[in-house]
Amino acid sequence: MSADIEEIVYASVKESEMFALQVDESTDIGGKAQLSAFIRYIHDVKIVDQFFCCKELEETATGNDIFATLSEYIKSVGLSWQSCVGICTDGAPAMIGSIKGFVSLVKKENSSVITTHCFLHREALVAKTIGNDLKSVLEKVVKMVNFIKSRPLKTRLFAKLCEEVEAKHVNLLLYTEVRWLSRGKVLSRVYELQEEMLTFFTLEQQEEFCDLLADDTWSAKLSYLVDVFEHLNKVNSSMQGKSENILSSTDKINTLREKLRLWVGRVKEGNLDMFPHAAAATSGREIISIISEHLEVLEKQLQYYFPDICTENYDWIRNPFVAPVSTQSQLTGGLTLTEEEQLVEMRNDRNLKLLHMQLPLDEFWVQMKAKYPQVAKKALVILIQFSTSYLCELGFSVLANIKTNKRARLQTLEEEMRVCLSTIQPNLKRICQSHQAHVSH
Structure with a gap:
């Protein structure tokens, strides 16, 4: 076979x-x-x-x-x-x-x-940058999880405790650094089981863990990490697909970049609406400076790992009917005269415009190969690229x-x-x- x-x-x-x-x-x-x-x-x-x-x-x-x-x-x-x-x-x-x-x-x-x-590897590298304050929170969370998960007896006892109080979950998740979404999932599970973990560590006489879970400021930092990794994981997950190409992945990274700029400004004004868990935390307002600093670092890291990410030169691929070539000559991605002429012919064909609205982008350009081979080939070379x-x-x-x-x-x-x-x-x-x-x- x-x-x-x-x-x-x-x-x-x-x-x-x-x-x-x-x-x-x-x-x-x-x-x-x-x-x-x-x-x-x-x-x-x-x-x-x-x-x-x-x-x-x-x-x-x-x-x-x-x-x-x-x-x-x-x-x-x-x-x-x-x-x-x-x-x-x-x-x-x-x-x-x-x-x-x-x-x-x-x-x-x-x-x-x-x-x-x-793109996935680069986004994961961006997400690893969390600063010393927030890094210590992640390390303590991993230490708590390992204390329970590395011992079968304690795992069973914790699961029994969660069942008795009818918690949403009965198990914690182990942190695996090489898995792109692991940080966010581990932090989210710990956040949801904070009360159960505090009860369990009290019974186990683990004073260090109890003090951390009872500390409002530490819990606020944990809440922020849950929120920010939820956003980062959504971006990473959205690029995990079989139909991803350079154009679609670039749009998602540019969206994240603009959101980070927006969030930095809002956080400096004291607005934490984009981070609901942190906003609801008792000491959420006390860590605004830490949140603002982390978002600025994230934006710089995004610029470092995606330095020249721009697809404006290929807008004609997404929609060859938007504007005359003469006003877009600098944005046509280096088209030759023959390719620009074919693009002009396409732009003035109403039947093709209707066809473009009906078909997926790749199917449209494949069908253009017969009549407009040069410009169609140039478009397909971009659409056929893997981004991840x-x-x-x-x-x-x-x-x-x-x-x-x-x-x-x-x-x-x-x-x-x-x-x-x-x-x-x-x-x-x-x-x-x-x-x-x-x-x-």
Whole structure:
């Protein structure tokens, strides 16, 4: 089935004439480095995502190793780096190193390829900046959770206590730093179970934890962290999808940036409406200076990790009918004369304007390929780009479920992942016809 799906995918990719990749590397249960990649291409009238490959890196996981492994596979399926228009990776040196990084080696093969540093990874790095005051609160929360969760007996006793008082939850969540949403979820659960935890720590004679949970100022800081991470997690979650591209992800980051500026001004005026838990806290007003300082740092970090994030040059892709080219010549993303002429023709075609209103953006531009090939190709090169490595992370979750301790020597890992992750149904009739049925005796 895997071979049949693979054949169908690469026949479609060859017809597409362009593709984009997202690539990431992780370690499986057996300690082996696994290189995962997903591919985005044009199929029929849509832009689609499919599993590309999962290859084991036998020794080191350098940029050269990653490039050599992917190049060998791309060649074996009849593709070329010349058809690759985009690559999305995380910020690891092996991926984005300026000399021997994977991306740099690909650019030597195709200098026009567009490279993207995963938006999710960058947003997660922004969220890690919380300052010393708030960092100490997070550390104490993690310490409290570990005190209960690391001991099975205490976990059971705490669950029993929560059941008796009919609490909303009966368990705490362990903090996992590598998981993007973990901070927010852990803090939110602790906030909801504050009273139950105070009762439990009183019974356990943990005076340090009791003093913290009973301290109004400390609780106010916890409330603020719950609020701000709820906002940050919403942004991160909104970018975790199969249909995300550079334009949509950029809009979400720019929205967050403007909200931070708005919040800084409102907080300085003493308005905490955007942080309802902190506003309701007894000492919420006392930590306004801490909140204001943290928001300003967040804004600076957002500017650092997303320095030149601007999509105004590609407004013509979202809507080619908004204004004459002459007033937008500086915003057309470097269109040639032929491309601008085709855009003018499109803009003055009322039928196309109605079609644009009816179809998804990718389908509209795919349909424009036949009549306006140059400008449509330029638009599709942008729309086909990956903005995150979400699919690779999804693939690693599947890998963890497939390759367990009892299946550590599995030899068909890539085949199983392809069948699991692909949205293409294998041609079972053709597969059966190519095999001889077992003759019963």
